[in-house]
Amino acid sequence: MVSQPHGGRLVRRVAHGRRRERLLEEAQGMPQLELDDTRAADVANIAHGAYSPLEGFLTEEDYESVLLHMRLSNDLPWPIPIVLDTPSEAARDWGVGDEIALTHRGRMLAVMSVEDIYAWDRAEYAERVYRTTDPGHPGVAKLGEMGGLLVGGRLELLEEPPEPFQALRLWPIETRVLFRERGWRTIVAFQTRNVPHLGHEYVQKAALTFTDGLLIHPLVGWKKPGDFRDEVIIRAYEELIRHYYPPNSVVLSVLRMQMRYAGPREAVFHAIVRKNYGATHFIVGRDHAGVGSYYGPYEAWDIFREFPDLGITPLFIRESFYCTKCGGMVNEKICPHGDEHRIRISGTKLRSLLANKQMPPETMMRREVAQVVMEFDNPFTE
Amino acid sequence: MSIPVTLYKRIQELIKDTGFTSVSQFVVYVLRDVVAEMEREKLQAEGLSEEERERILEKLRRLGYI
Numbered sequence: 051m052v053s054q055p056h057g058g059r060l061v062r063r064v065a066h067g068r069r070r071e072r073l074l075e076e077a078q079g080m081p082q083l084e085l086d087d088t089r090a091a092d093v094a095n096i097a098h099g100a101y102s103p104l105e106g107f108l109t110e111e112d113y114e115s116v117l118l119h120m121r122l123s124n125d126l127p128w129p130i131p132i133v134l135d136t137p138s139e140a141a142r143d144w145g146v147g148d149e150i151a152l153t154h155r156g157r158m159l160a161v162m163s164v165e166d167i168y169a170w171d172r173a174e175y176a177e178r179v180y181r182t183t184d185p186g187h188p189g190v191a192k193l194g195e196m197g198g199l200l201v202g203g204r205l206e207l208l209e210e211p212p213e214p215f216q217a218l219r220l221w222p223i224e225t226r227v228l229f230r231e232r233g234w235r236t237i238v239a240f241q242t243r244n245v246p247h248l249g250h251e252y253v254q255k256a257a258l259t260f261t262d263g264l265l266i267h268p269l270v271g272w273k274k275p276g277d278f279r280d281e282v283i284i285r286a287y288e289e290l291i292r293h294y295y296p297p298n299s300v301v302l303s304v305l306r307m308q309m310r311y312a313g314p315r316e317a318v319f320h321a322i323v324r325k326n327y328g329a330t331h332f333i334v335g336r337d338h339a340g341v342g343s344y345y346g347p348y349e350a351w352d353i354f355r356e357f358p359d360l361g362i363t364p365l366f367i368r369e370s371f372y373c374t375k376c377g378g379m380v381n382e383k384i385c386p387h388g389d390e391h392r393i394r395i396s397g398t399k400l401r402s403l404l405a406n407k408q409m410p411p412e413t414m415m416r417r418e419v420a421q422v423v424m425e426f427d428n429p430f431t432e
Numbered sequence: 433m434s435i436p437v438t439l440y441k442r443i444q445e446l447i448k449d450t451g452f453t454s455v456s457q458f459v460v461y462v463l464r465d466v467v468a469e470m471e472r473e474k475l476q477a478e479g480l481s482e483e484e485r486e487r488i489l490e491k492l493r494r495l496g497y498i
Contacts, residue, residue, distance in 0.1 A: 058471065125464075217495050217496075218495075220492075220495075220497070223480070223488065224488050224491065224492065227480070227485060227488045227489065227492070228492050228497055228498070231489065231492070231498060301497065355451075358461060358464055358465040358468070359464045359465055359467065359468030361468065
């Protein structure tokens with residue numbers, strides 16, 4: 051059956067009707083904190099249960115526990131601190147017990163109870179979460195943009211932040227209803243920040259062979275320069291699904307969230323979020339959520355051993371490639387042939403071909419997908 | 433928490449040449465697994481009102497998911 055939400059209850063902290071009107075009015079008189087797009091997305095994800103069991107940003111006790119043990123203070127698996135930063139000056143007049151209004155692009159977003167205000171150590175955060183303090187790591191670099199204090203406490207959403215992909219945004223309660231409506235009991239989720247090549251299609255279909263349905267869940271939001279733009283990824287997947295997937299076998303929906311490039315810890319975090327969306331299985335590929343050579347190719351697999359109580363089954367699928375002797379897409383585990391028969395998919399080569407508007411070989415990318423990607427003047431973030 | 437000496441020795445033998453470095457570590461691992469399973473069995477999915485369910489279905493139809 052569809053997975054239980056992490057922690058047993060789907061968090062839903064969205065104000066409606068008269069309560070919302072009252073809170074909107076009260077928020078006018080509260081101290082305000084303006085959030086960027088990334089934090090606004092976190093607020094919406096918390097409120098709609100994507101980050102269940104979190105009901106707000108972490109307090110210090112949970113923050114320390116997550117940092118040190120990859121678990122909340124109640125022992126529930128949780129590997130990435132979800133925190134709200136603020137410049138020290140902004141929090142000078144706040145105290146525990148106060149309520150503050152969170153704004154986004156000048157509009158009221160949410161109200162938050164201040165349960166904790168605490169200092170944090172960027173270097174410790176980087177070392178624990180990213181396993182590096184190298185400012186060349188995109189996640190570490192982002193820490194430098196954050197304020198000196200963290201504020202923890204529960205929140206309640208008043209307005210949805212704008213979403214360019216409105217037609218593809220489903221919240222956890224909605225995917226759960228959808229999966230039940232389709233009669234799906236087992237659902238495999240696929241996290242991506244790339245346009246699909248044959249390797250991605252292969253692992254998705256391998257997993258779909260043994261489950262009722264596939265949730266393709268591209269992460270949209272902040273990514274490092276050089277990654278594919280969100281709209282390119284979405285268009286590419288729409289084209290792939292239209293031509294190459296059986297009808298009603300796939301749900302394509304977006305997850306707005308910051309890409310952290312935290313490798314192993316982020317792989318577990320990605321799995322927990324998809325568990326909240328109802329997935330029972332989660333594909334963990336080679337160097338999941340990795341960047342450069344900060345993590346070993348299969349470090350993101352090893353970490354799952356520390357969470358026998360995760361509640362979603364990771365599917366570890368090795369690097370796939372085209373084998374001319376096997377006559378199709380295979381992976382290392384099932385192909386006995388040597389390198390001379392293997393056509394590996396190089397992400398770098400693929401990007402270069404697409405950037406130069408050259409059609410990649412059909413052993414790497416579907417023609418229809420490549421055509422869609424090449425319609426964009428510049429498919430990469432800057 | 434105490435366990436019988438015979439069980440302790442049995443576990444000690446079992447975890448030789450594994451990734452577990454102590455009996456305690458093994459016991460914590462096993463207990464977490466068992467506790468999570470028991471918690472799962474106790475839990476029930478949060479119910480939706482018919483009105484809310486219909487509203488969600490309407491959105492899913494409008495977006496073409498159903």
